[in-house]
Amino acid sequence: MPEPMSCCHLGGGYCERCDLLVGLPGLHVIGVERDDGGAVTVVVESAQGPMGCPACGVVAHRHGRRDVRLVDAPVFGKPATVVWRKRRWRCPEPACPVGVFDEQDETIARPRGLLTVRACWWAIGELRREHASVQGLARRLGTTWRTVWTSIKPLLQAADQDPDRFAGVTRLGVDEHIVRHEALLFRMEVRDLHRLAVAAAG
Ligand SMILES: [Zn+2]
Ligand SMILES: [Zn+2]
Structure with missing residues (x-):
């Protein structure tokens, strides 16, 4: 040997x-x-x-x-x-x-989660810093738009409800046109998506 x-x-x-x-x-x-x-x-x-x-x-x-x-x-x-x-x-x-x-x-993944917690934060970071689209993130993650969105949405909602706890973590900076584009592509409620993005941006 x-x-x-x-x-x-x-x-x-x-x-x-x-x-x-x-x-x-x-x-x-x-x-x-x-x-x-x-x-x-x-x-x-x-x-x-x-x-x-x-x-x-x-x-x-x-x-x-x-x-x-x-x-x-x-x-x-x-x-x-x-x-x-x-x-x-x-x-x-x-x-x-x-x-x-x-x-x-739950530090690894939510009980019925499809993404790891760190993958969710990676995706949110890419949205925020790189102005990535959810569709582009889905491609890089090897999954679907819906999987990415349903995975990060609870974290954005938590940030929405408790901005102090997430201060500095989820400052999204998502351009409104990107939000509108995503919403149009997937027939989502623009106000809902935009509200979450803006709230998370603090
Ligand atoms: Zn080894
Ligand atoms: Zn028991």
Whole structure:
């Protein structure tokens, strides 16, 4: 066996270098693929460990896995997908209403989110600083306009409702003509879109 070459998952452990490169706290890289077009898919999981039921606190039993695909921010100029091999758990307490539940980490992605949180903020940053269109962002992310918009809209609404918390983060600077263009293309309510953009710009 030559020099240390297999930094990655071969021994069953995790690879610090791959984890550092991908940068999703609490998750470890267990596989990477690149398709013919260069798009990257990274498979991640959390380390095995005990889990308490979020409702009653009883130690939950393992209940298999569920692969969740998330659009992530582009990597090395190409679209990226994260496949999170979420652990599933079952609360053994008969009186507890929770039953089976999935691993969640809202710093990584919202519970039914389609984009990672960092991909949402990347998209908002591109709208703000680069005057990107949502359609252009969708192309760079390898997804659809609707997926991008439904993913960033809750963050813009949160900024709208709590501008102090988001001050300096979501100053959008979205040109009105871009907003109108997006709205016309997708028959959205101009006032709604524009209100969010302006509110987020503080
Ligand atoms: Zn590695
Ligand atoms: Zn429970």
